[in-house]
Amino acid sequence: MSKRIIFIIALVAFAAFEGFYYSRNLQKSASDLDYQKAFLHSNKIFSLVLPDKAVFAGEEAPLGLYYVREGLDRELMVNTYWHSSTLLMLKKSNRYFHIIIPILKKNNIPEDFKYLALIESGLSNVQSQAGAAGFWQFIPATGKNFGLEITDQVDERYHVEKATTAACKLLRGSFNKFGSWTLAAAAYNVGEGRISKELERQKASSYYDLYLPEETMRYVYRIIALKLLYEHPTEYGYFIRKKDLYPPIPTYEISIDSGISNLPVFAKSMNINYRLLKEFNPWLRSDKLVNPDKKKYVLTFPEKGFENFDKLLAEIDNAEQIFNDTISAGSLPK
Numbered sequence: 001m002s003k004r005i006i007f008i009i010a011l012v013a014f015a016a017f018e019g020f021y022y023s024r025n026l027q028k029s030a031s032d033l034d035y036q037k038a039f040l041h042s043n044k045i046f047s048l049v050l051p052d053k054a055v056f057a058g059e060e061a062p063l064g065l066y067y068v069r070e071g072l073d074r075e076l077m078v079n080t081y082w083h084s085s086t087l088l089m090l091k092k093s094n095r096y097f098h099i100i101i102p103i104l105k106k107n108n109i110p111e112d113f114k115y116l117a118l119i120e121s122g123l124s125n126v127q128s129q130a131g132a133a134g135f136w137q138f139i140p141a142t143g144k145n146f147g148l149e150i151t152d153q154v155d156e157r158y159h160v161e162k163a164t165t166a167a168c169k170l171l172r173g174s175f176n177k178f179g180s181w182t183l184a185a186a187a188y189n190v191g192e193g194r195i196s197k198e199l200e201r202q203k204a205s206s207y208y209d210l211y212l213p214e215e216t217m218r219y220v221y222r223i224i225a226l227k228l229l230y231e232h233p234t235e236y237g238y239f240i241r242k243k244d245l246y247p248p249i250p251t252y253e254i255s256i257d258s259g260i261s262n263l264p265v266f267a268k269s270m271n272i273n274y275r276l277l278k279e280f281n282p283w284l285r286s287d288k289l290v291n292p293d294k295k296k297y298v299l300t301f302p303e304k305g306f307e308n309f310d311k312l313l314a315e316i317d318n319a320e321q322i323f324n325d326t327i328s329a330g331s332l333p334k
Contacts (some may be wrong), residue, residue, distance in 0.1 A: 015300035033170055048236065048249040050074050054224050059179035061208065061224060066223075067210050075218060075225040075301055080236045085122065086229060090238060092123045093230060094245035096135075100164050107168035115223045115230070116188065119165070125158045125282045133157040136167040153289055154297075158282040182207040182220055247312040250303040251280065259291040270301060277301075 050073055061263050065071045079086050090132040093114075100114050115121065120137040127133040133138060140150050146166035148156040156162045167188075174184035174192055179198075187195045194212075204210050207220060229236055240313035260266045264287060267277035278284060280300040289297070305311055 011129050012141060045081070047071065049077070051228065054228070054242065056185070056220060056224050056227070057281045058178065058190065065208065071218065071221040072224060075221040076228060076236075079180050079222070079225050079229060086226075087238060087240075089118055089122050089226070089250075090230060090233060090240060091246045092243065093118065095248050096123045096160065098248055100135075101159055102160060103164040104168060107165065109171055112181075112223070112227060113185070115165070115226045116185060118226050119219075119222050119229075134163045135160055135314045136163045138163065138166065142170070145321075151284040151285075154283055155285045158285075161281075185220055185223060186210075186212065186216055189219045247309075249306050249312065251300050252303055253298050253300050254297055255298050257291070257294045257296045258310060260289040263287050263289065272301060 009115040032212050117135045121135045138157045143150050143157045148166050171184050174187040267274045
């Protein structure tokens with residue numbers, strides 16, 4: 001076979017391979033194009049419409065200032081599109097806000113401060129790397145200063161009622177000092193000393209005029225964002241049925257003034273398991289309660305029937321229900 005014939009055969013083979021490769025690439029490109037079209041059809045992310053007015057604790061945010069507007073826009077976007085975290089907080093608020101709100105009212109603290117607890121901890125008994133703990137995220141020194149017992153066995157930062165009362169004392173003191181609930185909220189995050197220093201150094205009188213650490217500059221905007229999401233969930237795409245909320249669990253209390261050497265055994269004697277004892281009394285930080293001074297402690301227990309979810313749902317107090325603009329099953333938008 002001559003070299004010329006061999007060359008022609010090779011050229012034809014190469015052309016055939018190129019054609020096949022090009023054809024495969026066309027098919028792949030067409031497939032990718034269809035996939036991209038499907039993605040664009042299914043995935044729609046909208047910029048949010050900010051309210052005309054935003055108020056925290058009776059103090060209106062100056063949305064006419066671009067950086068205030070953009071600060072709120074940022075936090076509203078972050079929390080609106082952080083679906084799992086925000087949805088969980090909205091569900092849990094139904095269980096715990098009915099405990100927190102009366103304590104705020106009793107201490108003459110604006111009800112909007114319930115959202116401060118929401119952003120601090122997500123209404124979970126978490127502990128930060130800095131050692132802050134509980135719904136209100138007290139560090140040990142501050143907790144003790146406001147009357148909370150904090151030891152190896154008892155840590156009242158995890159006691160919802162007592163920690164909320166302590167937070168009220170702190171917030172009231174900050175308000176008395178600054179004359180502004182917004183500044184009191186900022187001080188809760190960064191401390192009264194820092195706020196006083198920056199007000200003087202920057203010759204300012206409003207939170208919205210201050211240049212502060214980034215976390216603190218975002219702090220109040222995040223509170224307002226969670227308030228908007230809580231009060232108007234459907235406006236931001238959260239369709240929550242009442243039966244999806246976590247219902248409050250009826251409880252009863254007993255007082256003790258003696259020690260308990262073995263809390264798991266004690267729980268069993270109360271006809272519950274150790275997990276439930278810790279769930280309802282998270283301030284118990286050990287498996288025993290030594291009490292040589294005969295101090296009075298109040299333990300909380302779930303009432304009989306707590307495991308009946310349908311019964312709990314039926315007992316939800318609709319007067320406490322803020323999700324009035326949610327929609328019922330079967331009426332989701334198409």
